[in-house]
Amino acid sequence: MITADAGPRTRDRSRPGKALVLTAALLAFLIHPLASPARADTMFGHDISWPQCSSADGGYGLPMPPEETDFVIVGLTRGRAFTENPCLADQVRWVRDHDKPNHAYAMGTFPSPAQLAAHGDDGPWEVTRAGQLRNVGYAAAEFAVESMDGLDWRPPMVWIDVEAQRAQPWPMGSPAREEENRFVLEGLMRGLEDNGFAYGLYSYSAGWREITGNWDLPTVPVWATAGRLQHPDEALERCSQPSFSGGPVYIAQWYDDTRDYDRTCSGFSF
Secondary structure, three states: OOOOOOOOOOOOOOOOOHHHHHHHHHHHHHHOOOOOOOOOOOOOEEEEEEHHHHHHHHOOOOOOOOOOOOOOEEEEEOOOOOOOOOOOHHHHHOOOOOOOOOOEEEOOOOOOOHHHHHOOOOOOOOOHHHHHHHHHHHHHHHHHHHHHOOOOOOOOEEEOOOOOOOOOOOOOOHHHHHHHHHHHHHHHHHHHHHHEEEEEEEEEEHHHHHHHOOOOOOOEEEEEEEOOOOOOOOOHHHOOOOOOOOOOOEEEEEEEEEEEEEOOOOOOOO
8 A cells, every 4th residue: 555554262062052042142232232343353364456457557566465365455546635546446346256255445635726626615614625525535534435436336444545645745744734634534434434434544643643642533443554564463463453544444554665465453354
């Protein structure tokens, strides 16, 4: 994504009577009516986007995930908002042909002057500077939704990728700039939600701090990158460490020169 962060268990084989089982279940519900679901098995997957496209399509020709991957997260954009992954249709077809559970992700970017002029006055917010930035974020979400609708594809989660950009950089260096960046991301989140998509955030601590000023979003799910690693157990630490935004970490990512790798965190069922 960043293109420029035990032994076998023994089983009790006893079989208590039905009355005892029902009584215990009722007691557990009365004590913990909102108890969390049982821990899900860890799944290992991959994320892909335009770098997996052929060079003729503007990509790097990187390999698709191996056949045994548990899930795939597919990038909708070509590195920036209001662009489309040039081989999105082929990648979604691969996911469907291989019957893989899947999510999507879309890049968040600060609007160019042309994008601000085109979309700033059209959206749910009033035409103030803050409202225009939110409206452009909203329009970027709708652009991503149109890409999915065109393929009749409704993944259960769309992650918003927030990281430094070279071609269209986020303004940084002051609280006022960080606030404007947050306006854009607010628009993206609302645009996805209004179109019926759950959303979460992908980033890394330094980038999130520089772009948003350590924006605290404790209820928004997180896909946290551990950067370049050699072994997935190192990425597992991202599942238990505080996340960049304070939200619960659902997926941890790491990468090498060939692929991006992902693993689910305890309690999250992809």
